[in-house]
Amino acid sequence: MDTQAKIKETVTSNPVVLYMKGNPKFPQCGFSNLATQILDACQAKYVTVDVLQDQGIREGIKQFANWPTIPQLYIKGEFVGGSDIMRAMYESGELQTMLNATK
């Protein structure tokens, strides 16, 4: 399976997916850390993909969403945004609503 197909499968077979640097226990970047904190504050159930473990995914995910930075949040297969957008949607309550709809 090629990288784009693999990403597609990951984001459609899991309701909430965060592509990040490191993992929630040991995030390797402040923005990835912020993203996990926001999801935890929403009491979301989510899976993470550590892009530092796979160079193909690290580059492929940037093409997938036409988005050049990590972290990237996907809900029900849709790209939601990076950490700035996650923060804005958390503050407005919109993110909580979207996450509640996945439970």
Place this chain on the structure above:
Amino acid sequence: MLSAAQLEEYIRQGLACDYIKVLGDDGTHFEAVIVSPAFTGKSMVQQHQLVYGALGDRMRAEIHALSMKTYSPQKWVEINQ
């Protein structure tokens, strides 16, 4: 080393801005507030993509992190009231 002023200029070259302010002095991490008519009617994702598009390959090569807040001119007026 990339300065906030240079980054501001790069964004301006690729995107018509009513207002732009870029902060950051370590050469790789920047914070920007950008107001552009091009953002009107666009989602936040689309607004950020317009900025990334204006920066093109520089986003990969020179800039490690760009945190941004983007507003349409109308939204900018609303939040400043």
